[in-house]
Amino acid sequence: MGNIYHTGVWVSDRNYDVFDRRLGKSMVDREIRIAEPYRRIGSGAMKNNIKMKRLQIGNSVKEIGEEAFQGCSNLRFLTLDGVRTVQRSAFQGCTSLKTLDIPKSLRYIEKNAFMENKAVREIRYETENLSTVISPEVFRECNRLQLIVLPEKLEKVGPRAFYKCKELDGIQFPATLKEIEEEAFYQNGLTELHLPNGLVKISDSAFFKCTQLEYVRIPESVKIIGKWVFHGCNRLKVLEIPGDPEVVGDWIVNRSCTIRCRKGSKIDKYCQENDFLCEYL
Template structure:
């Protein structure tokens, strides 16, 4: 059995000559900012033993185009791929143990167009896909319960089907997703944060058939119509917010 070898924190940070790193076969941890601000150009092949990729491990790699996480990865750190502006594809392999996509993970990955989420994902945290300007399609797993603040801020998502178990949409979760037209809020949602769908200029209808415990101000533009039940708390909310409504 080969000895375990991890990649230490800041180990190769700023190494502009590093184009194609090869991780040790028994590696379990890639340290904090280990490869940040390098010039990695090819897919980094992660060993099947890898369990943790720490904060900012590959941030600011502006030539990296693809990431494939093996099923063994349980934890991906905050701002892990922040400002990887050439990154186009992210895939979590079948059987992934990852349950959370953390804060700022793919922040401003402006070429990112394809994401295959872990099947058992529970949470997408704040600004995880902030200003991913090519992300037009997403398929959210049914296990997802939380979408954090500004998680998909200014993404050009064209259609959105929220999972039936989703409970929380934090403030500005889908702010500025200008290509959305119709969104249904499942009855599982208890928290709908401020401006959750504000700035979605093409959004025609937001359907809410129940009364969430909390609904923040300005969840949509005034040009959008809320479809709700007459006499419901959402009906009263629309009256206070001066939003158009249509009864179901």
């Protein structure tokens, strides 16, 4: 009998479990639901579909392939029930999507998965989501993003994860966070920054050109501060470093910023050697 299409759901009597490009090209509805019998959505399955406005992924689907919905520029509503893995660039360039709820089932989101979603304002990881890593460039250039609720067990924010999210201001880091990689929050709209105790590494240019920041305190747990971490933060008046990091890179702040530290610490020596303004705690 072949495939039967009914209200946006493809059903197969041949026990296929992959929703592929061939099926995707046949989809013309504005509202699409992909569920049983499918377990996986194939690479490029509905790439550049400009008709779809609402997409519901049913509990049976566990994996979404590379570029599966890339360039679906009119997609406004997305439900990811039961999905465990979203591969590279799967939803890149979905420029009408305004909110994104990441369910507790979704543990692995690969590079560029939601990059350039220029209308999204809020991203929320569901309570009990156990993701420990945000992959490189996942939310890069979501330039209207204002709020991100991070997973409770997060340990690492990858390179350029929130690169040029220029309106991002609402963010609270979980206590489990250990590492912020290079350019992770490059040119964000942060006005306040509360880094958690337990953080160990802040990599190169992690907060470069966050021009709204005025004060930052780096926890004593931090052992590595990369180069240019807060460089270009033109309004940053005070950077407080009460600990004694093992590694401190070049030009961590602009000349106009005052670094507060403990007298005789490595940071004190760093300030003297590099002619930075210094105050003692």
